[in-house]
Amino acid sequence: MRLGEDYDKAEYEQFDDYLEMVIQIGYITLFAGAFPLAAPLSLVCNVLELYSDIFKLSRITRRPVVHRIVDIGVWSLLVKGIVLLSVFTNLYIFCFTSEQLMTYVPSLFEVTPLSAEAASKAGSDHIHNIAAGAGTTVTTIMISLEHIILILVAAIWILVPGISSSVQNELARRQYVKFIEAHGEAVNSGGISAMNFEADPLERTIH
Numbered sequence: 001m002r003l004g005e006d007y008d009k010a011e012y013e014q015f016d017d018y019l020e021m022v023i024q025i026g027y028i029t030l031f032a033g034a035f036p037l038a039a040p041l042s043l044v045c046n047v048l049e050l051y052s053d054i055f056k057l058s059r060i061t062r063r064p065v066v067h068r069i070v071d072i073g074v075w076s077l078l079v080k081g082i083v084l085l086s087v088f089t090n091l092y093i094f095c096f097t098s099e100q101l102m103t104y105v106p107s108l109f110e111v112t113p114l115s116a117e118a119a120s121k122a123g124s125d126h127i128h129n130i131a132a133g134a135g136t137t138v139t140t141i142m143i144s145l146e147h148i149i150l151i152l153v154a155a156i157w158i159l160v161p162g163i164s165s166s167v168q169n170e171l172a173r174r175q176y177v178k179f180i181e182a183h184g185e186a187v188n189s190g191g192i193s194a195m196n197f198e199a200d201p202l203e204r205t206i207h
Helices: 003-007 014-030 038-060 074-095 102-105 116-122 135-159 164-190
Strands: 109-113 125-130
Touching: 014 038, 014 074, 074 102, 074 135
Parallel strands: none
Antiparallel strands: 109 125
16 A cells, blocks of 8 residues: 555554454443343444454554553543442342342342233233342342442452563563563673663553
């Protein structure tokens, strides 16, 4: 492709792609209890999106300029916020609005049959309500599960690194090789010690 042809194309805007992915993550995680099939369906959609983005980047928009970055910035905070919020929304669905908790502890709920006319409007032949005196128990179950899940989320964030040790070692090795190539003579002559090598955070990225 000639440079002039690429320049005449529209400039690639990554904001829309990031926004699309964050919204998708929100729908999948915030309402997973209400629609569990959202995750596999989104996987299929993302495969199609992959090929459409390839076509867009190669045929429609100008080739994007490469920038070295440590992370995805504020988008990472948004995703973490959605993950934390999804703990509360899914537990509320699990304990109150759906019949999932009733399946495990039916004694905490009471079922009220509906008439044929009401059932046709509601889409179900019954409704379930928390049994008298069981509201505190259901709330306690929800709060207990919420604390357990938040502890697991915090443990995962602390114990699982953003970049695996093998990748970190490989990136450090490549940067060290560049350091030796740039200062090889000085290192061999003793003017610069290899111990002076310090990894640049921006170099510890995959691009």
